[in-house]
Amino acid sequence: MFYIYSKEKKSRLAFTVNLTADEVMQFMEGNLFLDYPELTPSQYVVIERNEAFKYPTYDEATNTIREMTREELIEEDIEVQLAPGEYIEDKKLKVVPQPSSYHTWNIVSHEWDIDMNGVKKTFKHKFQAILLEKLFGSFEYKGKVFQMRDYDEINFIRVKIALDIASETTDIEVLKEALHDLEIVVTSDLEEKLKNVMKSGKLKEFLKSLNTKWRLQDNSVADISLGDINQVYLKWILKVITAQNKYTAIFIEIEKAKTVEDLEKIEWD
Structure with a gap:
């Protein structure tokens, strides 16, 4: 044609x-x-x-x-699609660089505006995500990688409480039931050992040496001593305290920030 x-x-x-x-x-x-x-x-x-x-x-x-071209269209007063940061003055295309990705273009004033409160919320959400990863991310102990999601903590607490209660009982049947709840099979030999350590006052230390089944981060199941389970839980608690203290310090920095540049300097070391 x-x-x-x-x-x-x-x-x-x-x-x-x-x-x-x-x-x-x-x-x-x-x-x-x-x-x-x-x-x-x-x-x-x-x-x-x-x-x-x-x-x-x-x-x-x-x-x-x-x-x-776009410039020629503008000179001929033909409407063109303008991108953020662009405006027309005296039939000329003007471009104002965006100061940061957090600035929004004001088509009336032809300026980049910024809502610092909104930007601060964005940074808080960013560091909250890091905090959650620190709290519930997996971590290694003695060559094994443990997971710590919200429901995993319940299992750690269950072991700790059961171990504390069992170590203070003088009733062998109550002790056997507690170990059963921890998925530890009490054989006749183990029952005899339990009776002996109960008499010697060293029950708690002995109980810590007993192994229970524990699901790891890769979904494999390993034999872990009750003492190690408590140590893993303690390590996680300390990790939580450290992470929360760090987030608190970052939160204060965010609140004090005056510019986007100030916010972008904040890092989780």
């Missing part, structure tokens, strides 16, 4: 010819202006393409038709 445009800055589509080049030769003797004798061919540009230009302009340097 042929489009015939005027040689003007704001080019006009004069007419179209819906034929192929071969058909023009066959039916119009190669003269696209056959039906328009009043037009002067030298004042027009013939373009063969599948669709018309949206905003055509004549390019004198190349003697062809092309789409107007």
